[in-house]
Amino acid sequence: MTDKNLEFSVKSGDPEKQRSACLVAGVxxxxxxxxxxxxxDEASNGALGAILRRGDLEGKSGQSLLLHNLPGVLCERLxxxxxxxxxEFHENRYRETLAKAAKALQDTGAGDATLYxxxxxxxxxxxxxxxxxxVETVEDALYRFDRxxxxxxxxxxxxxxxxxxxxKRSDLAAGEEAIKQGKAIAAGMSLAKDLGxxxxxxxxxxxxxxxxxxxxxxxxxxxxxxxxxxxEKLGMGALLSVARGSRQPPKLIVLEYHxxxxxxxxxxxIGKGLTFDxxxxxxxxxxxxxxxxxxxxxxxxxxxxxxxLAQLQLPINVVGVIPSSENLxxxxxxxxGDIVTSMSGQTIEILNxxxxxxxxxxxxxxxxxxxxxAAVVDMATLTGACVIALxxxxxxxxxxxxxxxxxLINAGKYAWDRAWQLPLWDDxxxxxxxxxxxxxxIGGRExxxxxxxxxxxxxxxxxxWAHLDIAGTAWKGGKEKGATGRPVPLLVTFLLQxxxxxxx
Ligand code: BES
Ligand code: MN
Ligand code: ZN
Numbered sequence: 001m002t003d004k005n006l007e008f009s010v011k012s013g014d015p016e017k018q019r020s021a022c023l024v025a026g027v028x029x030x031x032x033x034x035x036x037x038x039x040x041d042e043a044s045n046g047a048l049g050a051i052l053r054r055g056d057l058e059g060k061s062g063q064s065l066l067l068h069n070l071p072g073v074l075c076e077r078l079x080x081x082x083x084x085x086x087x088e089f090h091e092n093r094y095r096e097t098l099a100k101a102a103k104a105l106q107d108t109g110a111g112d113a114t115l116y117x118x119x120x121x122x123x124x125x126x127x128x129x130x131x132x133x134x135v136e137t138v139e140d141a142l143y144r145f146d147r148x149x150x151x152x153x154x155x156x157x158x159x160x161x162x163x164x165x166x167x168k169r170s171d172l173a174a175g176e177e178a179i180k181q182g183k184a185i186a187a188g189m190s191l192a193k194d195l196g197x198x199x200x201x202x203x204x205x206x207x208x209x210x211x212x213x214x215x216x217x218x219x220x221x222x223x224x225x226x227x228x229x230x231x232e233k234l235g236m237g238a239l240l241s242v243a244r245g246s247r248q249p250p251k252l253i254v255l256e257y258h259x260x261x262x263x264x265x266x267x268x269x270i271g272k273g274l275t276f277d278x279x280x281x282x283x284x285x286x287x288x289x290x291x292x293x294x295x296x297x298x299x300x301x302x303x304x305x306x307x308x309l310a311q312l313q314l315p316i317n318v319v320g321v322i323p324s325s326e327n328l329x330x331x332x333x334x335x336x337g338d339i340v341t342s343m344s345g346q347t348i349e350i351l352n353x354x355x356x357x358x359x360x361x362x363x364x365x366x367x368x369x370x371x372x373x374a375a376v377v378d379m380a381t382l383t384g385a386c387v388i389a390l391x392x393x394x395x396x397x398x399x400x401x402x403x404x405x406x407x408l409i410n411a412g413k414y415a416w417d418r419a420w421q422l423p424l425w426d427d428x429x430x431x432x433x434x435x436x437x438x439x440x441x442i443g444g445r446e447x448x449x450x451x452x453x454x455x456x457x458x459x460x461x462x463x464x465w466a467h468l469d470i471a472g473t474a475w476k477g478g479k480e481k482g483a484t485g486r487p488v489p490l491l492v493t494f495l496l497q498x499x500x501x502x503x504x
Contacts, residue, residue: 006142018075061082077110238341252367294381316499323363377494386448394420394473405466412490441455
C-alpha cells in the first residue's frame, strides 16, 4: 500500500526562499554542486561548500547527507543526495536518485519537502517527463506491504507533502498534468502490487473477481464475472481444463470502461490471472514455488491500468478480460496427453500441464473477438524462457502487427517500463505440431517465449494483437521480493497516447 496522504504539488521559486521542512538537492561526483545546491551555497556564503570540503559527501550515487540550519537559508533541513558522475546522469540514475531521496526523507522528521532533483538535466527528457517519473519513483520507493504483519510500520511523523519545483512559471501547467498522470499510474501500480503480493490462499480467482467488482463500483464502470457454467456454455474447454485440478472455481472477469464515443472500437487488455501455479501434474520443483503466487500479475496489471484510466477519465473505450484459475495437481486435474477443445474449436494436446497460461489465455482471446477491438494487448507471466532470454529489465513483446508493436515499445520507453521485441515468425509454428490434436501446448526448449506466443497467435488472428511476457518484470525475487506494478506504466502511457495521438 502507498501512503494515501502523500500529496504532490508543483511550484516555481528560489531554493533559499522555500519554507518547507526539508530541501533536497543533488551533488554530482567530485563535489560538483547542482544549480539548486549552488544557489544554497551562495545564500549561505559558502557554508555548504565548506561542509562538503570536510569530505562528508563526495557526490557518489547512493550517498546522502542531512544538514540542519544552513545560514542564510530559510528551510531548517537540507538533504544532499549524491548523483554520481554528471555525464552518466541518465534515466536510471535520475530514478535511483529520487528513490534514494524518498527513502532518506522518510527517516527524517520532515513532514514535507521540496525536491530540487527535478531540475537536474536528463538528456532528451523534458520537465513533464521528469515530474511524472518523480511521482512514480517516490511512490514506488515508499510502497510497503504490511497488511499481513501484526506490527505495522507506522511512522511518528510521516512524509505528507512533496513539492516539485519547475524552473519557469510557464512550466506550471505541464507540471500539474504530469503530477496528475504520475499519481494515477502510481495508484494503478500500487493496486497491481498489492494483488500480486497477496498470497494464493487469499488472492483466489473469486477474490480477484470481487476486487474487480469493487473497482467498477468505485469508478463507475461495468464489471461482469463469468462463472464456470457460463464458460461451459461458451465452450471454453481450454480454460476450464486448467481449473479441473483446483477446489477454487475459475472466473472470467470482464471490465468495460466507456470514455470514448459510443460505438468506437475499444482497446482490449487481457491479463493472465493464474492465482497460484504449482504446475499441475507436471509439477514444479519446490524451490521458490511460493513465487508462483505472482502468476496473476498480468491480470493485476489490467486492474491497475483500469484504476489509472478511470482516475484520469481518459476519453477512450477499453475492455479488460482476466481469465482466472489456479493450476494444481489433483485426481481430477489435466494429465499430460489430455486433449481439450478450445472455444475457437481448435483442439489442444496438453503435453505439459505447466504450460497452462496459454490455455486460459487462448479462450480469453477468442472471447474478446465479440468486442471487435481496435487492438488487443495481453499481459502474462507466461514463460521462464523469457526470463532466460531477456532477464528482468524489459518485458518480452511479440505481435502480429508491427505498428502496434512500435506503439507499445515507444510507450514503454516513455514510461520507462520498457519492452523488447522478439520475432513471431511462422518458422517457429511447427514446433507446436501435435500428433493427435490441432496443436500442442508446448514447443520444446528452443525459443520457449516465442513458441508460447506462437500458440497464442493462433487465437489472435482476427485482430491486431500484441503479447507482453512479463515473467521477468512483474515481480522481483531475492531480498527485495515483491511485485513491481509493471507493466501498468507502459499500458497507461499507451492508452494516453491513443487519446492524443500527436502528443509524445
Ligand atoms: N507461470 C509460469 C511461467 C514462469 C515460470 C514465470 C517461472 C516466471 C518464472 C508458466 O505457467 C510456466 O510454467 N511455463 C512453463 C512453460 C513450459 C512448461 C513450456 C515454463 O516456463 O517453464
Ligand atoms: Mn505453469
Ligand atoms: Zn503459469
